Amino acid sequence: MTIGTGTSANTGTSANGGPDAAAWRTRDIVVAAVIGVAFGVAFVAFGVAWRAIEFLGPAQNILYGAWLMPAIVAALIIRKPGAALFAEMVAAGLATLLGSQWGPDTLLSGFVQGAAAELVFAFGMYRRWSFPIVVLASLASAAAAWVHDWVVWYAASSFEAVAVIGVFMAISAIAILPVGSIRLVSALRSAGVLGGFPD
Amino acid sequence: MMVRVDPTDDQLASPLGRVSPLLKLAIAGAWFVGLFLTTEILPALALAGIAVGASLVLGYVPAGTLGRGLAPLWIAALAVGLFNGLFSPLNSDPALHELAIIGPFRLTEPGVIAGVGLASRVLAIAAIGVLFAQTTDATRLVDSLVQQGRVPERFGYGALAAYQAVPRFAEDLSTLRQARRIRGLRSSWHPRLLVGLLVLAIRHADRLALAMDARGFGTGPRSRYRPMHWGLIDLGAGAGAAVVLAIVVVLPRVT
Numbered sequence: 360m361t362i363g364t365g366t367s368a369n370t371g372t373s374a375n376g377g378p379d380a381a382a383w384r385t386r387d388i389v390v391a392a393v394i395g396v397a398f399g400v401a402f403v404a405f406g407v408a409w410r411a412i413e414f415l416g417p418a419q420n421i422l423y424g425a426w427l428m429p430a431i432v433a434a435l436i437i438r439k440p441g442a443a444l445f446a447e448m449v450a451a452g453l454a455t456l457l458g459s460q461w462g463p464d465t466l467l468s469g470f471v472q473g474a475a476a477e478l479v480f481a482f483g484m485y486r487r488w489s490f491p492i493v494v495l496a497s498l499a500s501a502a503a504a505w506v507h508d509w510v511v512w513y514a515a516s517s518f519e520a521v522a523v524i525g526v527f528m529a530i531s532a533i534a535i536l537p538v539g540s541i542r543l544v545s546a547l548r549s550a551g552v553l554g555g556f557p558d
Numbered sequence: 559m560m561v562r563v564d565p566t567d568d569q570l571a572s573p574l575g576r577v578s579p580l581l582k583l584a585i586a587g588a589w590f591v592g593l594f595l596t597t598e599i600l601p602a603l604a605l606a607g608i609a610v611g612a613s614l615v616l617g618y619v620p621a622g623t624l625g626r627g628l629a630p631l632w633i634a635a636l637a638v639g640l641f642n643g644l645f646s647p648l649n650s651d652p653a654l655h656e657l658a659i660i661g662p663f664r665l666t667e668p669g670v671i672a673g674v675g676l677a678s679r680v681l682a683i684a685a686i687g688v689l690f691a692q693t694t695d696a697t698r699l700v701d702s703l704v705q706q707g708r709v710p711e712r713f714g715y716g717a718l719a720a721y722q723a724v725p726r727f728a729e730d731l732s733t734l735r736q737a738r739r740i741r742g743l744r745s746s747w748h749p750r751l752l753v754g755l756l757v758l759a760i761r762h763a764d765r766l767a768l769a770m771d772a773r774g775f776g777t778g779p780r781s782r783y784r785p786m787h788w789g790l791i792d793l794g795a796g797a798g799a800a801v802v803l804a805i806v807v808v809l810p811r812v813t
Contacts, residue, residue, distance in 0.1 A: 385775055386767040388712055392720035393763035397755050400727045404747065410630060413637040449717045453724070455687065456696055458627050460634050462687020463586040512638050512680070513645075515597050515672035520645030539749075546753045552760040 381440050381485070386555070391433045391442050395449025398429040402454050410460075417520070420527035424536030426468075427500045430476040431493060431540040436547070438557050440477075440485055443496070447473030468507055475503035493537040501532035565619075565692050572618040574693040577795040578786065579702040582694065585799040586686050592807035593679055599671065602678035604806045609685035617693040627688040628681075635680040643673020696721045697784070705786040712776040719766055723759070730758045 405425055412419045433446030451469025459465045479496035505525045513521045547553050569575055574582075593602055610628075613619040646669035648654060654666040696718060704714040734754045735747070770776075 383712070384767075385712070385716070385771045386764065388716035389720060389763040389767040389770065390760055392713075392717040393723065393759045393766075394756065395717070396720040396724060397727055397752075397759040400724060400731065401752055401755065404731075408747075410633045413633050416637075416641065445713060445717075449720065452699075452717070453721065456691055456694065456699070458688060458691045460631055460684055460687070462683045462685075463583060463690055464590065464683050464687075466583070467587075467590070510594060511683075512676065513642060514594070514679075515642040515669075515676050516645040517647040517650075520641070543753060543756070547756055547760065550753070550757045552757050552764075 383437075383439055383441075387437050387439060387442075388445075390556075391437050391446045392449050394433045394436070395429050395446040396453055398432075398446070398450040399453030399457065402426070402450065402459075403457055406454075406459065417524045417527055420524050421531050421535075423501065423504065423528045424497065424531035424539065427472050427476070427497065427504065427532070427536055428540055428543075430473045430500055431497060431536060432543055434476065434480050434496070435488060435493070435540060435544045436553060436556055438485055438488065440481065443476040443480060444470070444473035447476070464511060467511075468504060471503040471507050472500045476500040490537065490541070493541060494533055497532040497536040497540075498529065501528045501536075504528065564695055568618050569693055570695055570698075572616060572693060573791060574612065574617040574689065574795070576789075576791050577693075578706055578788065578792050579690075579694045579699040580707045581792050581796060582690055585796065586690060588799065589686060589803055590683070592803050593682055596807060596811075597672050597675040597679075598810065599675045599678050601806045601810060602675060602682045605802070606678065606682040606685040608802055608806070609682065609689045613685075613689045613692060617689060619688070619692045623692060624688060627692065628684060631681065631684050634684075635677040638680050639673045639677030641673075642676040643670050646670075646672050648672065698786075701784050701786050705782065706788070711780055715775075716770075719770065720763065723762055723766075726762065727755060727759060731755055 409419070409422070412422070427447075429450040430443035430447040434443040436442075447469045448466070451465045451473075454461075454465045454469075455463055461468065476496040476499060479492065479499045483492050502525075505521075505528050508524070509516075509521050513524070544553075548558075565575070589605055593605065596602070610624065613624055614621065643665065644663050646666075649664050649666050649669040651666065654668060657665045657667055657670060659665070700709075700714045700718040700721075703709040704711045731751065734751050737754075738748065738751070
């Protein structure tokens, strides 16, 4: 990064669509990273719960949306290109370092999940943050995760069985993830910690 | 709340600890591709065994640490194995000899073998994960990603700055849980904890970003405190990993 863009990135006040709306301030980077790290820490606890409901079989995936949350939440807060992917990768990287049971495959999961959500927000030119687009991004993220899990974990299963998992993941991505993410962001906003970020 | 115990200095100074983290990730990626190309049991178990052996011998990972890392795994392996075994499309092939009928499920030998194969895959991936996590610390990982992998440095070191706050977040989380308990709320785990955790985390991030900006973070060319160089040990690790992959995955297909 050159001195010029670095300075403008740090002082850029154009949070709402000015010329350097896409440039990341230091605060954007650190807040997005911290969201990823906080979710990574929460994932350690959630991972224990996830194992505890392994006996539910495919229905377990009704909670799958939780794994996709850092991407959606960070994108909703930072609203800059790459926020979804960056936060999800930080969360996945932390989980890998903490010794996730899925090992470095967590990084691959995080990448496809974050990238899929990112793609949808990019289609909205990072200007559209309505409920439908959040649902769409959640669905895309879950779809990418589903394909990944199919190839990696359910490679020997019949399509019907994998499709049932997909249905549960889709329900999670439509009914739980967008509402949960939006409510989380608005709770943070009313707590007053999101001053300086676009509304 | 589990706070991470970093790999010991011993582990980080081991041969595997000195291999570039980026290269270790690349090796893990190549081994994954090898694993994904087969659902057979033997290649996956062989890779798992080699990863465990390498952790012990070349990574100086204590057997107890390794065991604790792999212990919770049997649940995931069992779940994945059962799912694939029960729902294998081979089970509905009438030409195949059936092993058992459990309720609505008909089990055939190839179906069960496929299930065990996928369970072995879980073991292999987790063993590679323990090897990586127990011989890599976050600082070296980011140094390597930025200097050897061309990850943008503001993002790499920004993430590292956030990572340093992990013990603080773990502490925050236990404080928040205690606060719930004091207020007489029964379950101390609740999704609302996430709101409190993130409020504290973002406040911390704001202060951190201010401090980093004050020091001119990302405003000019960055000097290196810990330069990363490719070395002979990387060459050795890469070559060794390629040979292992070739023997384990390619050979059974040729013969």
